[in-house]
Amino acid sequence: MTGSMKGLVKALALGLAAACSLAAISSVSAEELSLKGKRIGVSAIGTDHYWDLMAFRGIQDRVKELGGEVIALDAGRKDQQQIAQLQTLIAQKPDAIIEQLGNLEVLNPWLQKIRDAGIPLFTVDTATPHAINNTTSNNYNIGAEIALQMVADMGGKGNVLVFNGFYSVPVCKIRYDQLKYVLTSFPDVKIVEPELRDVIPNTVQSAYSNVTDMLTKSPEKGSIGAVWACWDVPQIGATQAVEAAGRNEVKTYGIDGSPEVIKMVMDPKSSAGAVAAQQPYEIGKTSVDNAARYLAGQKVAPFTFVPAVLINKENAAEKGKPFLDAAEKAGVK
């Protein structure tokens, strides 16, 4: 990387940081934060997705930066294992626990037990009454923005294929509900029933075959205008399916900002219409700052929003690059 490139990256990174500090005014005091002598337990349901891995890393890096000791637990997408890890973690009595994603129905009784044991609980992207603070993106915004972008690209009419397999995950519920709300103003945009179901694992393959089937079912061009998913891994499969079927009039929309998807949106020939890119690494770090502030006796708001950026065909070249650079820096492609 040349010097001027490095400078550019740095400037962009600074811009991002400035945007963050605008959102969370309290991060002015970030310099004085410390977790010296503190043990922070971190429990994540899994790290197989780009978002999860970056947030998990952000938490661990920030705890170490602030001089704390981190007990990092990755449940490998197994509920049983996450519960066992949380149970043992409670017995370890850390100074605070940060919990990242998972099935709320499964987690809630155990998050309650964390609070009963007198351990401060912070969450990442997981809205629960038991957490002191939940750090996340503004999913109400994201959901509305991506829906509006989709409606605009469709010219206000047409049929949409919607993946709705994870309505039980709180952030997906918000994004889906926002989509529905936006569509109330555009009655000519219709969701194709029955909705599709995205799955974990084999998300990409399954989305690919679902979308291929639906395109085969509606063979005339223009009968389907867009594919929507509450995250961007199904979007990968959907985009590939649309392109393989030669149905380039169909555009795909998703949320998270995995590097692979950002690259698709940046490619003018790709059918990926837009993606709302979150900053999972920043989200992880910010949740640690919140925990540090709380442990230092400061007041912490019940939720903190870290800004997300809507990347579409028009702005992709400019807005997408900082995200790809951040991913490259973290060694994730």
Add this chain to the structure above:
Amino acid sequence: MSATTLHTEAGASDETRATGKSAGRRFATLVVRLGAIAAFAAIMAYFVVFAPGFTSTFNLINVVEQSAILGVLAYGMTSVIIGGGSDVTEGGIDLSIAANMGLCAAVYATLLSMGCGDFLSVLAAIAVGMAVGALNALAVVGLGILPLLATLAVLNVAAGMELTLTQNTVVGASSPLLAFLVSGSFLGISALAWALIVFSAIIIAIIHGTAFGLRLYAVGGHPEAARAAGLSVPFYVSFTYVLSGFCAAVASVLTVSRLSASTPGSGELLLSVLAAALLGTVFSRRFVPTMGGTLLSVLFIGLLANGFQLLNVSSYWVNGVQGALILLVVAITSFARGSEGSR
């Protein structure tokens, strides 16, 4: 006359050599087996000394609680291995047990959420679990399909039925029985831990304390001899698959209580269940699966994850160590089999 003598001598020396070889091999097996147990003991000793809070009663009860579901499933698997013989490729094995538990959990949680009471829902879960077990028995005993393949097929049937029922979603559940399993305790030991203790006592009593259990070993160890002695081999083998299905159903109730829901992904447990049943053979002198050995290895697997977490060693290591131990035990078992075969 001299020829006969020669022949006898040759025969005798052959036999001596064979006995010597087999004794040497048996000694080597013993050394390796004790070595494996020593490795287990060393890991535990390390945890006792270095893992903070490892030996506290609270922590140990936690581990028993965390082992309950795996334990009940591993008993089912062990019974199938006992009855079908412990040859890894052709002997008894139930690959469908974890998926079966997932299906039973889905049935149980769905019925509860529809407003059926605990009694009916538990009964339905047990009926489904045993029906899946009976399907395994039909495929293995009735159709003569290799257990490895038959139960693999049934695994897919059970997993597919679970997906159809739940649409791959989380089904929340609450009931008096679940509340009791979650928060009940007696003598300072939680209900879930008691469930493992009581279930262990019953199954050990049946398999190791009755004539029925002894016959089961006979059927698995030497089916021809068992048949010659008048035992109905198909009955005993079928019984183990149905028992395995029953264990899956019991485990499903425990899992729904622990997760307050039926969740997708139960099939992931299969590897741990197999590990527990295979590791357990190390605790028997003749390398046969025993319920006590299975219990010890289930607790060992639980303590391994627990100790690593207390030591703040990455949880990623647990899988690796578990895999290495399975490899070790399977190697020792085949080694020991080899000595039996040469006799």
